[in-house]
Amino acid sequence: MTYEFLQQYWWCLVALLGGLLVALMFVQGANGHLGNRVLNESQKRMILNSTGRKWEFTFTTLVTFGGAFFASFPLFYSTSFGGAYWVWILLLLSFVFQAVAYEFQNKKGNLLGVKGFRVALMVNGVLAPFLVGTAVGTFFTGSDFTVNKLAITDPSSPVISSWGNGWHGLEALGNYHAVLLGAALAFLAIILGALYILNNVEDAGIEAQMRRCIKKAIGPFLLSFLMWTIILMLRSGFAVSPEQVIYMEPFKYWHNLLAMPGVLVMLLAGVVLLLCSLYLGGFTASRKGIWFAMPGTVLVVMAVFFLAGFNGTAYYPSCTDLQSSLTLQNSSSSQFTLTVMFWVSLLIPFVLAYIVYAWRAMDRKSITREEIETTEHKY
Amino acid sequence: MDVVIWSRIQFAMTAAYHWLFVPLTLGLALVMAVMETLYVVKKDEFWKKTAQFWIKLFAINFAVGIATGIILEFEFGTNWSNYSWFVGDMFGAPLAIEGILAFFMEATFFAVMFFGWDKVSKRFHLASTWLTGIGATVSAYWILVANGWMQNPVGTTFNPDTVRSEMASAAAFWEVVTNPVAVSKFFHSVTSGWVTGGVFVVGVSAWYLLKGREKKFALRSILIGGIVGLVGSAAVMISGDASGVHAAEFQPMKLAAAEGLEEGGKGAAFTIVPGVKVPHMLSLLATHDWNGYVPGINDILRGYTDNEGRVIPSVADKMAMGRTALDALETYRGSEDPAVKAEALALLNANVQYMGYGHLEKPEDVIPPVGVVFWAFRLMVGLGMLLALVLLLCVWFAWKGKLENCRWLLWTALWCIPLVYICGQAGWVVAEVGRQPWTIQGLLPVNVAISSLSAAAVKTTFFIFLAVFALFLIIEIRILLRAIRKGPEVEPGNA
Numbered sequence: 025m026t027y028e029f030l031q032q033y034w035w036c037l038v039a040l041l042g043g044l045l046v047a048l049m050f051v052q053g054a055n056g057h058l059g060n061r062v063l064n065e066s067q068k069r070m071i072l073n074s075t076g077r078k079w080e081f082t083f084t085t086l087v088t089f090g091g092a093f094f095a096s097f098p099l100f101y102s103t104s105f106g107g108a109y110w111v112w113i114l115l116l117l118s119f120v121f122q123a124v125a126y127e128f129q130n131k132k133g134n135l136l137g138v139k140g141f142r143v144a145l146m147v148n149g150v151l152a153p154f155l156v157g158t159a160v161g162t163f164f165t166g167s168d169f170t171v172n173k174l175a176i177t178d179p180s181s182p183v184i185s186s187w188g189n190g191w192h193g194l195e196a197l198g199n200y201h202a203v204l205l206g207a208a209l210a211f212l213a214i215i216l217g218a219l220y221i222l223n224n225v226e227d228a229g230i231e232a233q234m235r236r237c238i239k240k241a242i243g244p245f246l247l248s249f250l251m252w253t254i255i256l257m258l259r260s261g262f263a264v265s266p267e268q269v270i271y272m273e274p275f276k277y278w279h280n281l282l283a284m285p286g287v288l289v290m291l292l293a294g295v296v297l298l299l300c301s302l303y304l305g306g307f308t309a310s311r312k313g314i315w316f317a318m319p320g321t322v323l324v325v326m327a328v329f330f331l332a333g334f335n336g337t338a339y340y341p342s343c344t345d346l347q348s349s350l351t352l353q354n355s356s357s358s359q360f361t362l363t364v365m366f367w368v369s370l371l372i373p374f375v376l377a378y379i380v381y382a383w384r385a386m387d388r389k390s391i392t393r394e395e396i397e398t399t400e401h402k403y
Numbered sequence: 404m405d406v407v408i409w410s411r412i413q414f415a416m417t418a419a420y421h422w423l424f425v426p427l428t429l430g431l432a433l434v435m436a437v438m439e440t441l442y443v444v445k446k447d448e449f450w451k452k453t454a455q456f457w458i459k460l461f462a463i464n465f466a467v468g469i470a471t472g473i474i475l476e477f478e479f480g481t482n483w484s485n486y487s488w489f490v491g492d493m494f495g496a497p498l499a500i501e502g503i504l505a506f507f508m509e510a511t512f513f514a515v516m517f518f519g520w521d522k523v524s525k526r527f528h529l530a531s532t533w534l535t536g537i538g539a540t541v542s543a544y545w546i547l548v549a550n551g552w553m554q555n556p557v558g559t560t561f562n563p564d565t566v567r568s569e570m571a572s573a574a575a576f577w578e579v580v581t582n583p584v585a586v587s588k589f590f591h592s593v594t595s596g597w598v599t600g601g602v603f604v605v606g607v608s609a610w611y612l613l614k615g616r617e618k619k620f621a622l623r624s625i626l627i628g629g630i631v632g633l634v635g636s637a638a639v640m641i642s643g644d645a646s647g648v649h650a651a652e653f654q655p656m657k658l659a660a661a662e663g664l665e666e667g668g669k670g671a672a673f674t675i676v677p678g679v680k681v682p683h684m685l686s687l688l689a690t691h692d693w694n695g696y697v698p699g700i701n702d703i704l705r706g707y708t709d710n711e712g713r714v715i716p717s718v719a720d721k722m723a724m725g726r727t728a729l730d731a732l733e734t735y736r737g738s739e740d741p742a743v744k745a746e747a748l749a750l751l752n753a754n755v756q757y758m759g760y761g762h763l764e765k766p767e768d769v770i771p772p773v774g775v776v777f778w779a780f781r782l783m784v785g786l787g788m789l790l791a792l793v794l795l796l797c798v799w800f801a802w803k804g805k806l807e808n809c810r811w812l813l814w815t816a817l818w819c820i821p822l823v824y825i826c827g828q829a830g831w832v833v834a835e836v837g838r839q840p841w842t843i844q845g846l847l848p849v850n851v852a853i854s855s856l857s858a859a860a861v862k863t864t865f866f867i868f869l870a871v872f873a874l875f876l877i878i879e880i881r882i883l884l885r886a887i888r889k890g891p892e893v894e895p896g897n898a
Contacts, residue, residue: 077518080469080510087473088502094480095498098491098567105480105487106854113864116477117871123470124875127463133881135874173566174736176485176851177729179762183485184566186855358562358569361495364576368499375507382511382531385523399521 030362031352032334034096037369039329041089042160043322046209048082049153050314051075053217055122056149058142060233066393067230068142069402074224074391075217076126076403081379083123095365099171099355100340103185107169108159108193115155122148126403149217150210157209159193161202163332164256164277166343168195171350188344201259204252211245212298212321219305219314226390238306238313256331257281262341262349270338270346280335287330294323407850409861410482413868415835417474419828420872424468426827429543429593430600431461432536434631436529438624443529449893453620455520456891457604458532462517463882467875474868482861484854486842492569493559494549496576501545509538543596544589551585553843554834555653558582561755561846563735563748568846584653587645588834594638595827601632602790602816602823605797607887609816612807620893622801629798636791643787644688650837651689651697654844656769657837658689659700660776667699667707676781700773704766716757718766725761728754759846768848771839779832786826793819 054075058068094101105112121144128134129141136144168188175184189195196202218234218241261276273279281288297320305313333339338349356362389395396402435457442450479487487494515523515531523531552558558578559568570576579585605628608621650658659667662674662685670693673684686695690710698707698715706717716724728751735747763769797816800806806813838844842852 077514080514083469083473084506084510087476087506090473090476090480091498091502094476094487094491095495098488098495101480101491102484102486102488102854105477106482106484106856109481109854109856109860109864112477112481113867116474117867120470120474120871123473124466124878127466128878128882131463131882131885133885134878135881136878174733176489176566177733179851181855182762182851183853183855184488185484190857192856192860357492357495358565358571360570360572360576361492364496364570365499368496368503371503375503379507379511382515385527386515386519388522402518 025363025366027359027362028353030359030366031096031356033366034092034356034362035329035333035339035352036326038089038092038096039326039333040322041085041092042329043325045082045085045089046153046156046212046325047216047318047321048078048085049156049209049213050216050220050318051079051082052122052149052152053213053215054149054221055145055217056214057217057221057234057237058149059146060237062233063230066396067227069396070225070227070230070391070393071221072126072129072145073396073402074221077386078220079122079126083119086119096357096362097350097352097355098357099185100350103169103171103350103355104159104167104340106183106185107187108162108167108196109187110191111155111159111193111196115152115159118144118148118151118155121145122152130403149213153209153213154206156206158196158202158206160209160328160332161199161205161252162196163329163339163341164259164261165196165199165202166262166341166349167193168344169342169348170345171342171348201252201255204248204255208245208249208252211241211248214241215245215302215305216314216317216321219301219317222305223311223314224387224390226392235306238302242302242306262338262346264336264338264349264351264353266336268351268353270341270349270351272346276337277331280331280337283335284330287327287334290323290330291327294320294325294327296320297323406856406858406861407853409858409865410853410856411849413861413865414475414478414482416865416872417471417478417868418835419831420876421468421471421475422827422831423824423876424464424471425539425543426592426596426599426824427464427603428461428468428539429536429596430598430631430635431457431464431603432532432539432600433597434600434604434624434628435461436533436536437627437631439529439532443525449619449623452891452893453624454532456620456893457624458516459886460607460883462513463879463886465513467879470875471872482854482856483842483852486847486852489567489847489852490549490553490843492565492567493552493556493579496570497545497548497579501542505538505542505545507538508534509542512538540593543593544585547589547592548580548582548585551582551588552579553841554588554838555582555584555649556843556846561751561758563732563751566732566736568843583645584649587642587649590638590642591646591830594635594642595830597635598632598639598787598790598794599823599827601628601630601635601794602819604628605632605794606817606820609797609813610887611890613810613813613817617890617893618807620891622806625797625801625806629794629801632794633791633798636787636794639787640791643784647688648691654838655698656700656703656771657776657833659698659703660771660773660837661780661833662697663773663777664697664699665701667697667702669696670694671697700770703769718760718763718769721757721760722763722766724754724757725759725763727761728758729761732758756845759841759843759848759851762848762851763840768840771837776833776837779829779836783826783829783833786822786829790819790823790826 125141125144129138171185176182218237222234257278260272260274263273297316301313301317304310338351340350342348435454438454512531512534516535558575562569605625608624611617611621670683671685672680672682674680689697696710704718708714731747731751800809840848842849
C-alpha cells in the first residue's frame with residue numbers, strides 16, 4: 025500500500041466518522057425539542073428515554089472521530105485543538121453536561137433539578153451541531169495559525185503550532201461563511217431529531233408536534249445550506265501543487281466537484297435522500313423518514329470532507345501563512361502507523377454488525393407511555 | 404504561575420478525577436457479572452435483584468467516568484499541542500484499536516445491560532454485562548500502552564523530517580504493545596480497580612448489616628465482593644513488585660524519589676518511614692538481588708555504572724548531548740546542502756536519546772518533588788495492605804457466619820471506602836509526579852510539550868473544570884447515597 029493511498033483511505037474514514045457523527049446528532053436535535061411548550065411532561069420523558077438509549081453512540085462516535093483524527097492526522101489535532109481552544113472547550117463542556125444529564129436529571133438530590141439538566145441537554149442540542157458545523161466551515165475559510173516544526177529547538181517558544189489571535193477559535197463566529205454551515209447543521213439536527221422521534225416513539229401528540237417542527241425547519245435548513253454551498257462554489261480555495269506548495273485558486277471547490285464526479289454524485293444523492301426524508305416527515309404519515317435522512321446526511325458530510333481534502337486541496341488552511349496550511353500529506357501519521365490502523369479498521373464492519381444487532385434487539389418495540397410508566401429502568 | 408504549571412494542574416486534576424470513577428467501573432463490573440452469572444446458573448431471583456442493585460450503582464458512576472474520559476482525550480490536543488504532534492504517530496495505532504474494539508463494545512452493551520432486562524434473552528443480557536466490563540478493561544489496556552510508552556518510550560525512533568517519534572516496523576509495534584511497563588501498569592491498574600470494587604461492595608454491605616437491613620443480600624455481596632477484592636489485592640502486589648523493578652530499570656529517578664534515596668549503593672536499605680530501615684530490602688525489591696546496585700538522586704546527577712556494567716552519564720553530560728542533538732536538528736532542517744545535512748544527521752542520531760535533556764536549564768530539573776512521591780508511595784502501600792487485611796477478615800467472618808456481630812469490623816469496612824480511593828490516587832501520584840519533569844521519559848519535558856496559550860486562558864478553563872467536577876462529585880455522591888439508603892429491595896418487609 026502506498027503512503028498516498030493510506031492517507032486518502034484514512035481521510036475517507038475520518039469523513040465517514042464525521043458523517044456518522046452528524047447523522048447521530050439526531051440525539052442533540054431531539055433534545056432540542058425538550059423546550060417545546062406544547063409537549064407535556066410525560067411526552068418529554070418519552071423523548072428523553074428514547075434518546076437516552078442512543079446518546080452513547082453519538083458520544084462514542086465523537087470520541088472515536090477525535091481519536092481517529094488524532095491518530096491519522098495528528099498535526100490537525102495539535103494545531104486545531106491547541107489553537108481553536110475555546111471552540112473545542114465549549115463543545116467539550118456541552119457534551120460533558122449531556123453525558124451526566126440523563127443519569128442525573130430525574131434523581132433526587134441532583135442539586136440542579138430536572139430543569140437544570142434539561143437546559144444542559146437543550147444547550148448541547150443546539151450548540152454541539154452549531155459548533156461542529158462552524159469548525160468544519162473553517163476547513164474552507166481558513167484559520168489564523170502558523171506551523172513551524174523547527175520551533176521545538178527554541179527553548180523560549182518551543183510550540184510548533186501557534187494561533188495568531190487571542191480569540192483562539194471564537195473568531196470563526198464572525199466569519200459568515202463558516203457560521204452558515206454551523207446554522208445549517210443546527211437546523212439539520214433539529215430535523216433529524218424530529219424524524220428519529222417520529223420513528224422511535226409512539227404518541228399521537230408528539231407525532232403532530234414533530235411534523236410541525238420539521239415543516240418549520242425545512243426553510244431555514246435549506247436556505248442556510250444552499251447559501252453555504254453557493255458561496256463555497258464561488259470562493260477561492262486553498263490548492264496544493266504537486267511540489268506541495270500551497271496557493272489560492274479561484275473557484276477551487278467548484279473545480280474539485282467537476283474533477284471528482286463521484287463526489288458530485290454523493291452530494292446529489294445525499295441531498296435527494298434528505299429531501300425525501302423531509303417530504304416523508306413533513307408531508308406524509310410515514311415514520312420512516314429517518315432511514316433516508318441518516319444515510320443522506322452521511323453522504324453529504326463525506327462529500328464535504330472530500331471537497332476539503334482531495335484533488336490537491338489543503339483541508340485545514342491557514343490564511344495567516346499559506347504554507348502552514350495542513351494537507352493530507354504534511355499532517356498525517358507515518359506510513360507504518362497508517363498501515364497498522366488500516367488492518368485494524370477492517371474490523372469496523374464487525375463492530376457495526378454487533379451495534380446493529382444490539383440496537384435492533386432493543387428497538388423491537390417503540391417507546392410508549394405505558395412502558396415509561398411501568399419500567400424501572402428508565403431516565 | 405506560567406502556562407506550563409496551569410496546564411499541568413489542569414491535566415492532573417482531570418486525570419485524578421477520572422480515576423475516581425474508573426476503578427469502581429472496572430471492579431464493580433466484575434462483581435455484578437459474577438452475580439448475574441449466579442442468577443443465570445442457579446435461576447434464583449435473589450441473584451437477579453442483587454445484580455440489578457449493583458448495576459444501578461454502576462450506572463450512576465459510569466456516566467461521570469465517560470464524561471471525564473473525553474475531557475482527557477481533548478486536553479491532549481487543547482493543552483499539550485506539541486506533545487500530541489510528537490506522540491501522534493505512536494498513539495495512532497493503540498487509539499484506533501481502543502476506539503474500534505473497546506469503546507463501542509462498552510457503550511453498546513452498557514445500553515443493553517441497563518435497559519435490556521425485559522427486551523433481550525437472559526443469556527444475551529448476561530453476555531452484555533460481561534462485555535461491558537471486558538470493553539472497559541480492554542480500553543484500559545490500550546490507554547496504558549500509551550501511558551507505558553511515555554514512561555518507557557520503546558519501539559520508536561525520532562524522525563528529523565517530521566520532528567516526532569515514529570514506529571517503523573511490525574517488530575517495533577510489537578515492542579510498543581508488549582512494553583513491560585505497559586503490561587505491569589495494566590495489571591496493576593485494573594486489579595486495583597477490582598480492589599476498589601470489592602471494598603466498595605463490602606463497605607456498602609457492611610453498612611446494611613450495621614443498620615440491621617438486607618442481611619442475606621449484604622452477606623452474599625460481602626463474600627463475592629470480598630473475594631474479588633482479595634484476588635485483586637494479590638494481583639496488585641505481584642504487579643506492583645514488577646512495577647518497582649521496571650522503575651529501577653527505566654526510571655531510576657522515580658524510584659530514588661519514591662525512596663527519598665539521596666545516595667545509593669549496593670545492598671541498599673528500604674525506608675519504611677524516615678528512621679526505620681530494612682537492610683538490603685530496597686536492592687532486593689528493585690533488582691531482585693540481595694546486593695543489587697540502586698542509584699540515589701545524587702548518583703543519577705553525577706552519573707554511575709548500573710548492574711549490567713553500563714556507564715550512565717551525568718545529567719550535565721546528558722544535557723550537553725541533548726543540546727548537541729537539538730543544534731544538529733536545527734542545522735539539518737535549515738540546510739539544503741546534502742553534505743551538511745548528512746553530517747548533522749549523524750550528529751543528531753548519535754545524541755538523540757538525550758534530546759529531551761537539551762531543553763533543561765539545570766541538572767537539578769530532573770529531580771521530581773521528592774517529598775510528594777515519597778509519602779504518596781508509603782500511603783499507597785500502607786493502605787493497600789490494610790485494605791487486603793480488612794477484606795480477608797470480612798470474608799473470613801462472613802464465611803463463619805460471625806460477621807453480623809463483629810461491629811468494629813463492619814465500621815472499619817465502611818471507612819475503607821474513602822481509603823481505597825486515597826490509595827488509588829496515591830498510586831497515580833507516584834507514577835505521574837515521580838516522572839517529572841518528563842511527559843515522555845528523556846525525550847520531551849513538560850515545558851516543551853505545551854500549547855501556545857496564555858496562562859490566563861488555561862487558568863480560566865481550570866476553574867471552570869474545577870467547578871464542574873466539584874458539582875458532579877457532590878451530585879454523584881448524593882445520588883449514590885440515596886440509592887444505597889433505598890436499598891436493593893430483595894427482601895420485602897426487611898427494608
